[in-house]
Amino acid sequence: MAFYCSHIAKHTIEENENVMIYGPVIMNAEVICYKGDLADVRTAGISQGRQNEKEQAQITYPQIEEFQEITQKGILYSLEKGQVDAVIQDLSKAANVPEYSCGPISKNDYISYVMVVDKDFVGTAEFSEFVETYNRAARKLNDPEYLAGKLGVEEDWLRDKSIRFLTLELP
Numbered sequence: 001m002a003f004y005c006s007h008i009a010k011h012t013i014e015e016n017e018n019v020m021i022y023g024p025v026i027m028n029a030e031v032i033c034y035k036g037d038l039a040d041v042r043t044a045g046i047s048q049g050r051q052n053e054k055e056q057a058q059i060t061y062p063q064i065e066e067f068q069e070i071t072q073k074g075i076l077y078s079l080e081k082g083q084v085d086a087v088i089q090d091l092s093k094a095a096n097v098p099e100y101s102c103g104p105i106s107k108n109d110y111i112s113y114v115m116v117v118d119k120d121f122v123g124t125a126e127f128s129e130f131v132e133t134y135n136r137a138a139r140k141l142n143d144p145e146y147l148a149g150k151l152g153v154e155e156d157w158l159r160d161k162s163i164r165f166l167t168l169e170l171p
Contacts, residue, residue, distance in 0.1 A: 005050065005052075005112060005113055005114075008049070009021050009114045009116050012116055013116065018118055018119055018120070019116050019117060019118055019119065020116070020117060020119050020122075021114050021115070021116055022114070022115045022116065022117045022122065022168065023114065023115060023166070023168050023169070024111040024113070024114050024115075024166050025113050025114060025115045025134075025138070025165065025166055025168070026111075026112045026113040026163065026164070026165055026166065027109050027110065027111055027112060027162075027163070027164040027166060028104065028106070028109060028110060028112060028161070028162040028163050028164060029090055029091050029092075029112035029113060029163050030050075030053045030056075030088055030089065030090055030091065030105050030112060031088070031089065031090075031091050031094045031102040031103060031104060031105060031161060032044065032057060032061065032086050032087070032088050032102065032103055032104075032105050033079065033086060033087050033088075033089060033094050033097065033100040033101065033102045034079075034085060034086035034087075034100060034101055034102075035079070035085075035100060035101070036085075038061070038086070038101070038103060039063060040063075040085065041061065041063065041064055041085040041086040042063065042064060042065045042066065042085055043064070043065065043066045043067075043068060043083075043084045043085050043086075044057060044061075044064050044066070044067050044068070044084055044085065044086045044087065044088060045067075045068050045069075045070040045075050045078045045079060045083070045084040045086070045087040045088070046067050046068070046069060046070065046075075046087070046088045047069070047070065047071070047072050047075060047088070047089070048069045048070070048071060048072075049069070050069075050088065052110065053088050053105055054067050054088070056105045056106035056108075056110055057088055057105045057106070059106065060104075060105060060106050060107055061105075064086075068083075068084055070084075070087075075087045075089060076089075076093075076097060079100070088105055090112075091151070091161060091163050092151060095151040095152060095153045095157070096152075098153065098157070102161075103160060104160060104161060104162055109162070109164075112163075115168070122171055123171065128170055131168050131169075131170055134167075134168060135167040135168060137165075138165035138166060138167050138168075139165075139167065141165040142164060142165050144158050147163075
């Protein structure tokens with residue numbers, strides 16, 4: 001069992017017939033981080049292969065003229081050194097760099113992460129226990145005060161972020 005962004009999950013199940021996408025688990029988890037004024041952003045760095053996030057940002061921020069694919073390790077470096085005007089990254093990573101302003105990449109809901117599981121595991125008692133435990137955690141993380149504490153940010157920092165942790169249904 002693992003959590004993957006949608007495009008990696010699709011590739012994973014194409015390569016391994018023993019696994020399946022069980023369901024979406026996190027929505028709206030990415031943000032655009034920038035210095036200065038968001039209206040002035042013309043180039044944005046994005047992690048390699050994150051086509052869905054790029055498409056969301058293109059719609060929301062039509063002033064962005066270019067998206068540069070950057071390795072995850074180099075994405076903040078490229079922003080700091082001025083190689084790009086903004087970067088798109090996971091909310092949990094953005095929480096570690098409070099010196100940058102951050103906003104949602106889309107005005108519409110979208111799936112950020114899905115859960116991939118071994119098909120044989122789905123019907124087991126252990127899987128049912130996992131789903132119950134996961135759902136309790138998801139409900140807790142949907143409380144802004146609790147999530148802010150886990151991310152180490154003020155609750156106000158989450159105000160314009162629309163991240164949602166989705167619960168799972170048992171088969």
